[in-house]
Amino acid sequence: MNRTIARLTMRGLLSPRRLLLLSLIPLVLLAVAGLLRGLASGLAIDESTTVLATLGIGTVLPLVALICGTGAIATEIDDGSVVYLLAKPIGRPTIILTKYVVAVFGAVLLAVIPITLAALILVGADKGVVLAFAVSALVGALGYSALFLLLGVVTRHAVVVGLLYVLIWESFVGGAVPGAQALSVQQWSLSVGEKVADDGLISAAVSLPVGASLLTAVALFGLYFAVQRLRSLTLAGEQ
Incomplete structure (x- = not known):
């Protein structure tokens, strides 16, 4: 991990203006949670977990991760400034890993913590x-x-493609259509939570071994191919 890259990425990704706009997404979840708690203090536990799973894990988390993940590098590729980064004697794996850590930090700050607060x-x-x-x-x-x-490395339309994926697959298909749920990051994540929670409080469409294995595979393959794609970029900024 490179501290200079991390600092510059953090400055661009979580600038005051962008941070304010990004905060609106988790605020919706917290507002809904507060409204439900205020209007229905006796809300059943299964209804509460449904809200957290669909709105929190299935919508807020991927939306925030989409903005943080693509924003960590896609902007530099689009405007061509990535060539200055590639010209430095820094390994491509180091660049991708650093961008990844910053993206995860942003997702934790703006999604993981709010989801935890909503659960509370x-x-x-x-x-x-x-x-x-x-x-x-x-x-x-x-x-x-x-x-x-x-996605931010392989296409110039990363946000659009990612948004379609989140809204169509993760929020609708992956959360409701039997069979397709097995290919949903949402369900893989919930499989881990299902193991942590008391019996029956959280339900996932896949088992813990399957969910954990697929999550690990997606993370590793995503980072690996991001490195390979970054290596294919030329110093002229051509793709």
Whole structure:
């Protein structure tokens, strides 16, 4: 990891203006959680976990990870400034790893922590659900960040493609269509939370070994191919 790259990426990714705009996404989740707690103090635990799974893990997390993952490198590639970075004697794996760490940090700050707070609001601190969703969100951030970082390297339309993926696949197909759920990062993340939570409080479409294995594979392959794609870029900025 390169500290200079990390600092510059952080400055661009989490600038005050962008941070303010990004904060609107998790604020929606917190507002919904507060509204549900205020209007229905007796909200059943299964209803609370459904809200956290669909709105938190299935929507807020991938949206934030999309912006952080693609924003960590896509802008530099689009405007051609990446050539200055590639001209430095810094290995491509170091560049990608640094960008990945920053993207994960952004996802943790703007998605994992708010999802945990939303869980606290909805179910209170006496349930294993809070820890379960915190862990689910964290492992999901690791998978999503690698996936969207790769997307930011391979296409100039990363945000559009990623948005379609999040809204169509993760939020709709992966969350509701049987069979297709097995190929959803959302369900892989929830499989980890299902193990952490008390029996029956969280339900995932895949088992823990399958979910953890696929999450690991997506993260590793995403980073690997991002490195390979970055190596294919020329100092003239051509792709």
